[in-house]
Amino acid sequence: MKVLVLGAGQLARMMSLAGAPLNISISAYDVNSDAIVHPLTQQQLGTGLTKAIADADVVTAEFEHIPLPVLALCQASGKFFPGETAIKAGGDRRLEKQLLDSAGVRSAAYHIVNNEADFKQAIQQLGLPLVFKSALAGYDGKGQWRLKQPEQAAALWQDIAAFLATDQQQAIVAEQFIPFQRELSLIGARNAKGQLQVYPVTENHHVNGVLSVSLAVAGNESLQQQAQQMFSAVANQLNYVGVLAIEFFEVDGQLLVNEIAPRVHNSGHWTQQGADVCQFEQHLRAVCGLPLGSTALVRPSLMVNILGEDTVPQPILALPGLHLHWYGKTKRAGRKMGHINVSAADTAQLKQRFLQLIALLPESAFPELTQMAQRLN
Structure with missing residues (x-):
């Protein structure tokens, strides 16, 4: 095929x-x-x-x-597959918000901003603090502004107005700032028959708006159930075929959708070593009409992004349970150059192996990894 x-x-x-x-x-x-x-x-x-x-x-x-x-x-x-409607929703925050509303899925309260009157109405309607996100072409933390104090509004509007002037198709989605405890994601697949398979909820850590570490371990049954219900609602609303990723904020044990990605996703790379069928094979199975495979967590796993580096210390390859994946790209600051997957028999062993990896990686190129290691207890 x-x-x-x-x-x-x-x-x-x-x-x-x-x-x-x-x-x-x-x-x-x-x-x-x-x-x-x-x-x-x-x-x-x-x-x-x-x-x-x-x-x-x-x-x-x-x-x-x-x-x-x-x-x-x-x-x-x-x-x-998954089709024009799904791809457009993933690339335009206005359509994404409409989709989530139609599917009955919780997300941050929002207001669409096309002009200064909309900007002022968003502040009045939603209150502060607010996050303003570009409707189009925003990713990895780009195209975003935060408003915390009323006296900052005039200057911020000037920045946003200049941004809007560059593209008549562009708009801004103003969202209530969510004081979340964790950022999570769920990767799953739906085939043309409407059958669903989802992977375990993944905990994510970002540095400067870019994903740094994704962690998949067992034991989040309440969150897993919530995430699966939301995934099912969105996938069925779209009549989706393929792998779909949904990013969440966790607030006091409840999930709010942050955004969707109608494709295989960075936070699902751990599935290459942590599941029998990885997200890439699962996507191909779904779009090609083949049976979906198991999404069970075979062993606790995590992924570390390699950003802006085209080498890593060779001794990491001697670590048990470690797999290195390069993308064959030319080095550029901040660019996703590859990733490292680490797997283990249990959570304690995963933490031990992760700490061994952290000790070998330069902190300047791999900041804040110990914060995720502390999550492994």
Whole structure:
């Protein structure tokens, strides 16, 4: 079976690695260059989206910010999963909020801001503190502003107004600031028959708005049930096919949806070593009409992102339960270059191995890891 992935980054790369044992061939479409490339070697295989769609059995995506003409062409083929509606919702916070409302899923109270009057109304209606997020093209903490004090409002509006002036399609979603205890996520899959499989709830730690560590351990039954109910509501509302990620805030034992990602997700990379069927294979199974696989946690696992570094100390490879995954990228500050997965027989052993890893990694390149290690008791 042939699958065309919109996007030629690390997620397409890992789909290709996961698909090979199932005889699923992956090609990737670079939306910026119109080139069809091999996701592992980046060798150019051709150009032109129309022919690539015709040659593929299934079309899917590794990211949300896809030009609308590309989405429309893929949707018209009848081969595109999870589909245009889901991808648009993942790439536009306005549509995302509408989706969550329609699905009856809790999220932060919000107000759409298109002009100064909307800005003032958001402050009056929602109160302070507020978080303002760009409706389009916001990711990894980019395109966000915080308003804590009334006297900061005028200056903040000038920044937002200048941002809005750069793109007539852009808008701002103002949200109540959520004083959360933890950031969590749930990765799951739904197939065309409506069958669902979800992985364990994952705890995430961010540094400067970018995911640093994801931790998957057993024992969050109450949160797992809440997250599964919300996942089911959103996936069914979209008639979703594929892997879907939902990010949550935990507030006093209750979950609020932060955002959705209609694709395989950074916080699910631990599934490569912590589950029988990883999220990349699971996505391919769903979109290709194959049976969904087990999502059970086989062993406690965690993932550490490698950001802006193209080397790591070689001694880490001697650590038991450690797997290193590079993305084949050129080094750039802050860029996601790879990740490290660590697994163990139980939580105590996972903490021990994580601390051994932390001791070998330079703190300047891997800050705040000990904060997550302290979560392992």
